[in-house]
Amino acid sequence: MKVLVINPGSTSTKVAIYENERCIFLETYEHSPEELAKCETLMDQEPLRRNCILSALEKAGFKIEDFDAIAARGGILPPLESGTYVVDERMVNYLKHESPVKHVSNLACVIAYELANGKVPVYTTDPVSVDEMVPEARFSGIPEIERKSLSHALNIKIVCRKVATELSKALEELNAVVAHLGGGISIAAVEKGKIIDVNNANDEGPFSPERTGELPVGDVVRMCFSGKYTKDELKKKFVGRGGLVAYLGTNDLRKALEMAKKDRNALLVVKAMAYQIAKEIGGMCAVLKGKVDAIILTGGMAHSNEFVEMIKEHVYKFAPIFVLPGEFEMEALALGTLRVMKGEEKAKIWGGPNG
Numbered sequence: 001m002k003v004l005v006i007n008p009g010s011t012s013t014k015v016a017i018y019e020n021e022r023c024i025f026l027e028t029y030e031h032s033p034e035e036l037a038k039c040e041t042l043m044d045q046e047p048l049r050r051n052c053i054l055s056a057l058e059k060a061g062f063k064i065e066d067f068d069a070i071a072a073r074g075g076i077l078p079p080l081e082s083g084t085y086v087v088d089e090r091m092v093n094y095l096k097h098e099s100p101v102k103h104v105s106n107l108a109c110v111i112a113y114e115l116a117n118g119k120v121p122v123y124t125t126d127p128v129s130v131d132e133m134v135p136e137a138r139f140s141g142i143p144e145i146e147r148k149s150l151s152h153a154l155n156i157k158i159v160c161r162k163v164a165t166e167l168s169k170a171l172e173e174l175n176a177v178v179a180h181l182g183g184g185i186s187i188a189a190v191e192k193g194k195i196i197d198v199n200n201a202n203d204e205g206p207f208s209p210e211r212t213g214e215l216p217v218g219d220v221v222r223m224c225f226s227g228k229y230t231k232d233e234l235k236k237k238f239v240g241r242g243g244l245v246a247y248l249g250t251n252d253l254r255k256a257l258e259m260a261k262k263d264r265n266a267l268l269v270v271k272a273m274a275y276q277i278a279k280e281i282g283g284m285c286a287v288l289k290g291k292v293d294a295i296i297l298t299g300g301m302a303h304s305n306e307f308v309e310m311i312k313e314h315v316y317k318f319a320p321i322f323v324l325p326g327e328f329e330m331e332a333l334a335l336g337t338l339r340v341m342k343g344e345e346k347a348k349i350w351g352g353p354n355g
């Protein structure tokens with residue numbers, strides 16, 4: 001079976017071709033901030049991203065009709081169960097016109113559905129809005145605001161599957177704390193394979209290479225009413241220009257670590273990020289009442305041994321640590337679709353915004 005995998009990210013568009021479980025082609029197209037700035041809205045990026053996919057297909061020598069299915073990264077749908085979903089017109093319309101958060105992952109299903117044009121089935125696995133949170137995790141502190149489960153669910157689930165296999169367990173038997181350490185950070189408490197609590201990767205948790213994470217609320221209110229910023233400016237300051245970017249002018253941990261060799265302040269900033277990550281991991285160990293089979297460190301920043309050590313020194317006593325650097329999103333999408341195509345799992349049908 002052949003599966004085309006599509007994953008538009010904030011700075012790149014990734015395209016892969018899987019022949020059963022084997023990746024036979026992978027192409028990453030980087031997008032400069034200047035290129036993306038020409039698109040006023042997120043959906044304006046559609047032609048640019050679609051052209052990347054068409055170029056990849058031409059390079060690989062395939063047509064859409066050659067595939068048994070397309071697997072697309074899932075965007076910000078209303079909260080939903082983990083699993084692989086059929087991408088249909090209703091889902092595409094929601095992602096295009098109604099999704100409350102304009103996240104780049106919304107583009108994948110839209111483009112895949114248009115390219116498939118009814119000839120090839122399209123699926124999405126573990127979208128960003130997978131929600132398995134326990135009731136007590138939903139409280140924010142005021143009734144008007146409910147905490148949201150918006151995370152790197154796709155990568156979190158696949159690294160849990162990999163570690164469960166290593167521990168000779170089924171996913172449904174694994175208790176783990178997973179820290180996805182990318183441009184944004186999600187730290188999840190996974191109980192028996194389910195993400196029962198996780199920081200919203202845009203709004204909560206540790207500061208990350210380009211996001212502030214949680215902030216002191218009184219100071220945020222003062223900033224909002226200072227008259228110095230528009231709403232859009234503040235949103236960008238918190239998501240995109242926060243964290244390492246705000247402190248050190250780069251979202252690249254490698255550059256920050258280079259700076260840290262000569263500059264004590266840069267070292268302190270990197271250590272502070274590791275400290276905040278460790279603190280969140282500790283909190284999620286408490287969520288699991290200390291019954292933790294594994295602490296899993298994944299995402300781009302887990303490539304740095306130096307950074308991993310800074311986190312480990314705080315949390316090594318809590319559980320065995322597994323480091324799975326990078327992300328496995330393309331593989332997770334392909335495998336999710338293959339499980340459905342091979343009849344190992346039933347595809348879910350999204351019930352619509354109220355269903």
Ligand SMILES: Nc1ncnc2c1ncn2[C@@H]1O[C@H](COP(=O)(O)OP(=O)(O)O)[C@@H](O)[C@H]1O
Pocket residue numbers: 009010011181182183184209251252253254255299300301302303304326327
């Ligand atoms: N080899 C590496 N060593 C240290 N940091 C790395 C390495 N590779 C990537 N990173 C860092 O990981 C972060 C991006 O992670 P990644 O998972 O690629 O992000 P995203 O997919 O969210 O854009 C950046 O800060 C980047 O500098």
Ligand SMILES: CCCC(=O)OP(=O)(O)O
Pocket residue numbers: 009010103128150151152182183184185201202
């Ligand atoms: C909104 C949660 C998922 C997320 O932050 O993804 P990216 O880091 O890819 O933007």
